[in-house]
Amino acid sequence: MNLNKISKKKNNITIKPNHIAIIMDGNRRWAKKNKKLKFLGHKEGVKTVKKIIDLSLKYNIKVLTLYTFSSENWKRSSDEIKFLMELFKKILDIEIINLKKKKIRLKIIGNKNKFNFSLQKAIIKAENLTKNNNKLLLNIAANYGGRWDIVNSIKKIALKVYKGLLNPKDINENIVNNHICLNDVFPVDLVIRTGGEYRISNFLIWQIAYSELYFTKKLWPDFNKKDFQKALYSFTKRNRRFGGD
Template identity: 50%
Template sequence: MPTNIASVDDKLKIPEHIAIIMDGNGRWAQAQGKGRVAGHKAGVNSVRAVVKGARKAGVKALTLFAFSSENWQRPEQEVSVLMDLFMYVLTKEVKRLHKNNICFKVIGDLSRFSDKLQKSIRKSEQLTADNTELVLSVAANYGGRWDITNAAKQLATQVQDNEISLDDITENSLNEHTCLAKLPPLDLLIRTGGDYRISNFLLWQAAYAEFYFTEVLWPDFDEKAFEKAIEVFDQRERRFGKTGEQVK
């Protein structure tokens, strides 16, 4: 059984930035004889659990993959419910986040969302902008390739406008134009639901992240499951290109 992070956080290596691919909502619902939508609603409880776990552990940034740019291909009814659920979270859950000193952000191409939803996103971000306990980023209509392409376009525009030269384009300058540029580097990428891929999520940021895959479906991923992922991270040797001997 996982130990209580709150009592050992001075011993464990705690990731500064954790990202999660929240997978398995539909399969969880189907296994219980319910529609896929029920799984998405149940998944909100897991979001609450990991946010609580992240705050308790001292994680500085938590990024959740809520809706990819490819998810528009899903059945229209499911997409509609996801949008409604997103709106609910923005109007209800954000107040709780603000009360707990959590900064809320949405990353991705928001232009495809309704004006009402975009307005609600901006309002939620403004409300929590000065909070310092944790940065919770929700990736919506997000894709890793889009993120890199968007950053490249911004640099190309600067070159075209003679603001920078080609020699000014570096890994660091490109990184500065990605969605999570102001956050600590990604340390741990978790995927629930049993699949072993990152599905176009944080491609740039995941370059040196540790990966943790679990069979647990997202609605069953509770605070203890989150603690277990951090314990596994604590056992990893992160070499960043060096030898094990150099790191030790």
């Protein structure tokens, strides 16, 4: 594959995914490799996030979903969690102007109740300020887990049954899908995972049933324009049958 040719001629990416989801893995390993404090790997990862957002706009991607903080990440040290929460709020406060200028709508998916009041307030403000933007939908999965997502949808359905609003006999895949996160956007076409691991890590379990998967050994802070183009080019070569012939 001639990546220089791809980078010069973006039209070589003939079939583009509407919705890309990314498991951004490798921040801490990047910091260790570069002999820096592991927290600084997260700051470096933010720079890559900004680049990929701009590339998504360039390639007319409609939806970009980023796995930033899983429900399992609370097991990390209290210092790291504190740093991540402060970094998250700082980014929301600072970058919201850029999102508005670029007509990007921001949506946070996950269990937001565990965040402190200040962060919850910043999330609401950012979502409200960008709700009418339509160039790109940027979903940030924070305190998110695929199992939580499914359980949460089941609770919503059960409540409707309890209130007599839904007959249990009518429950099917469509009903479940209508109560899951990202039910109102394009299905996930392509999942990219950086960092050299070959697993999904409890990310969008329901939503990626027929998504194409792309894995790269590049650590997230090192993931660049050519790497993104390579993932898109790989997608154009896939034969998506969705269970059919």
